[in-house]
Amino acid sequence: MADTADTADTADTADTAHTPHPEADWWRQAVVYQIYPRSFADSDGDGIGNIAGVTAKVPYLKSLGVDAVWLSPFYPSALADGGYDVDDYRDVDPKLGTLQEFDEMSAKLHEAGIRLIVDIVPNHSSNRHVWFQEALAAEPGSKARDRYVFRDGLGPDGDQPPSDWVSHFGGSAWTRVPDGQWYLHLFAPEQPDFDWSNPEVREDFRTTLRFWSDRGVDGFRVDVAHGLAKDLSEPLRSMPAIPEMDLVQDGSNPLFDRDEVHTIFSEWREVFNEYDPPRAAVAEAWVPTARRTLYARPTELGQAFNFDLLRADWDLEGFRKSITENLAESASTGASSTWVLSNHDVIRHRTRYALPQGIGLRGLDEWLLSDGHDPHPDDATGLRRATASTLLLLALPGSMYLYQGEELGLREVPDIPRDQLADPIWLRTGNQLKGRDGCRVPLPWSADRRAGGGSSFGFGGGGAHLPQPDWFGQFAVESEDADPDSVLNLYRRALKLRRELRGAETLEWVDDAAVLRFRRPGGWEVVTNFGTIPAPLPAGEVLVASSPITGDQLPGDTTVWLRTS
Ligand code: NOJ
DSSP, X not given: OTTHHHHSOOOOOSOGGGSOOTTTTGGGGOEEEEEOGGGTOOSXXXXXXXXXXXXXXXXXHHHHTOSEEEEOOOSSOOOTTTTOSOSOTTSOOTTTOOHHHHHHHHHHHHHTTOEEEEEEOOSBOOTTSHHHHHHHHSOTTOTTGGGBOEEOOBSTTSOBOSSOOBOTTSSBSEEEOTTSOEEEOSSOTXXXXXXXXXXHHHHHHHHHHHHHHHTTOXXXXXXXXXXXXXXXXSSOOOOOSOOGGGOOOSSOXXXXXXXXXXXXXXXXXHHHTTSSSOOEEEEOOOSOHHHHHHHTSTTTTEEEOOOTTTSOOSXXXXXXXXXXXXXXXXXXXXXXXXXXXXXXXXXXXXXXXXXXXXXHHHHHHHHHHTTTOSSOOOHHHHHHHHHHHHHHHHTSSSEEEEETXXXXXXXXXXXXXXXXXXXXXXXXXXXXXXXXXXXXSOOOOSSSTTGGGSSSTTSSSSOOSSOOOGGGGGGOHHHHHTOTTSHHHHHXXXXXXXXHHOOOSOOEEOOOSSSEEEEETTTEEEEEEOSSSOEEOOSSEEEEESSOOOTTEEOSSEEEEEEOO
C-alpha cells in the first residue's frame, strides 16, 4: 500500500528474516468499516443478518472503498448482550452461519482487497460457555471455578455480595449461585468475568488468537481491553460506581486500566508476530488519552480507539486540541492514531450533532427516553456537521473507523417500541435507560419496504429483528446509489481520494483564526468551518467538500479538501 514506505523500517538488509513484510503496516492508515452482523444483511430471511449476507455485500464494500472490515461478534451466543456474551470463541453462531461460510466470506473480502478484523471478547464469556458450566457444576475452591471470579459473600450468611462493585448495565456486579458463592460480572449476569491471573485463561486466548489467525484473519478488535487485569486481593476494595473515562490512574482502581494488563497484551503481540504480516489489533479501552497509547505501543496492540471526538461538541478549539494531543500521544509510542465518530454503542453522530451542544451523556439518555421528541433535533444541522466532521477525520493521519449505516447518513431510531428493545441496559436499569438499540436497527438496502418479498427494505427476504421506521426507505443504499449528491456518494468520493492522497503520517497546522486548517504531505490542504457564517475559501482546487461550495466562500459547518500544488 502507498503508505507503507513512509512508516516501514527502510533499513537496507540482506537478512530477509528481518525484512518487514511489505504490507506489515497496512492498518496504520486504513479505513475500517464496522459490521454489526445481525443488522447488516440477512441472506436467509429469518430477520437476523448473517455471514452469507456479508459475503453477498462484498461488492458494496468494495464500491465504498474501505480497506478493512471489523466484524462484531459472530460467535455462538444467546444474545444476552448482542453477541458480546460468547458461548464458544472458536465457532460461528449457527443463526449466522458456519465456519465454512466464514471462510468463504473471508476469501471474498480478501479477493476484493479488503482485510478482516474480528472482535475478540476476553473480559468475560457467556454463562453458557463450557468453562462456566463446569464452574457451576464444580465445588467452591475448585480449579474450574478459578477460571472465573467466584467468592463467598459477606455477612453472617454470606448473602451480601462480596463487594460493592456495580455492573455497567446496572445493579450489582455479583450474582449468587445455588451453593451460596457469588461470581463477578462487570456486564450482564450472563457475562461472567474471567480471572486473567489464571495461566489457563491466558493460554486459551492465545489458542483462540491462533485459531482465527490461521484462518486468515488479519486482526482483532479487543473488547474491554482495560478491564482484564483486576486487583482481586482480599479484602476487595470499594468501587461503588463505574469510573469510565475520567478515572484517575493512581492504582486505586481495582477494576480498570491496571498496569498489569500490559503483560497480557505483550504476550498477545508475540502471537501476532508469529504471522507474516503480523496480525493487527485495536484496543477498546475507555481510558484517558495519555493512558490509551500504552495499549497501542508496537510491543502490544498497535492501536487503541480514540473516543475523544465521539464525545466532543462541534467546536473548533476543542477539535484542534484533541487532534493535536492524540497525534502527539500516538507519536510518542510509535502507535498510529485512530478516529471514530460512531459505533454500535453510541447514538449515531448525525443525530448527536442535531441535538443542542453540551447536551452531555445524561441529556442524550433523556432524549432517548422522550422517544426523540425533546429536544427536537435540528436534522439539517446534524447532517452538515456529520459530513463535515467525517470529512475532517478522514483527512487526518492514522486510521478511521466507520460504523455501518453512517455512510448512508442514517439517523438514530429513538422510538423503538419499548417492548421490542433488546439491549440488556433497558431491563437491568429498571427501564431508566433505553440503551443502544437505536443505532443497531437493520440497514435499509432497498427504498421499498416490501422489496424482495420481505418487509425489511431489502435487509432480507423476511422481517427485521429490530423494527425499521418508515423513513428508512429514503436512506436505502438503492436510493442513495442513484443520487450523485447523497451521503453515500460523498463517502465514496472521499475514500477514493484518501487512497490516492495517502502519504506520510504527518500534518502541519495553518494559522487561521476563522477556521480549522491544516496541510498534508503531497500538496493538499483541509479546511473546516465550524461556524455558521461563511469564511473565505483558501486558494486551491476543490477536491471534495461536505456541502456545496459556490464562489470563494466556505459555507458554515463544512469541510473541504483542496489541492494546493
Ligand atoms: C463493549 C462493546 O462494544 C459493548 O457492545 C459490550 O456491551 C461491552 N463491551 C461488553 O462486552
